Amino acid sequence: xxxxxxxxxxxxxxxxxxxxxxxxxxxxxxxxxxxxxxxxxxxxxxxxxxxxxxxxxxxxxxxxxxxxxxxxxxxxxxxxxxxxxxxxxxxxxxxxxxxxxxxxxxxxxxxxxxxxxxxxxxxxxxxxxxxxxxxxxxxxxxxxxxx
Numbered sequence: 001x002x003x004x005x006x007x008x009x010x011x012x013x014x015x016x017x018x019x020x021x022x023x024x025x026x027x028x029x030x031x032x033x034x035x036x037x038x039x040x041x042x043x044x045x046x047x048x049x050x051x052x053x054x055x056x057x058x059x060x061x062x063x064x065x066x067x068x069x070x071x072x073x074x075x076x077x078x079x080x081x082x083x084x085x086x087x088x089x090x091x092x093x094x095x096x097x098x099x100x101x102x103x104x105x106x107x108x109x110x111x112x113x114x115x116x117x118x119x120x121x122x123x124x125x126x127x128x129x130x131x132x133x134x135x136x137x138x139x140x141x142x143x144x145x146x147x
Contacts, residue, residue: 001026002039004047009035016051018044065133068107072130076141077101083123083146092119093144098128101142120144 001023008015009030018039021030030036037043079101082090095114102109115129115137126142 003030003036004039004043005030005036006047007035016047016054062133062136065136068132069136069138072107072132072138072140075102075105075107076125076143077105078143078145080145080147081123087123087146089121089123089144092121093142094119098140098142102140 002018002020003026005013005015005017005019012021012030013019019036021036026036026038031038037047077098079093079097081093084090095111095116098114098116099109099111109130109132113131115131120126120142123144123146126144127139128142129137129139131137
């Protein structure tokens, strides 16, 4: 059975592709979860129109992310934290702390967009990647200082 994927399905393909799948898989998994629709001539025509709209929106989002990346380039946010003996932090600096510091600087960045491998537990300057779009990543400097 031919289907049009309307969402990315890891084992099958990406959104917008037309794939040949088994009928049971399509009817029991893809259709109920709204991952795909049957590839009829009407659905193909509708999907082509929708694809153009999605491409335009994707291009606008990418352009917006690239302009934001340009303004974030070279930005440094300072996060004051309480420290104990031997400059050990009480707690750690998380992506939420970085997001709050960026919002105080005027940038609206979600904590989900900040790709922090592990919470920061030391004083100093740290490079933190921020994913603004699935192809646009910018590194910002986070300076953790004594409060």
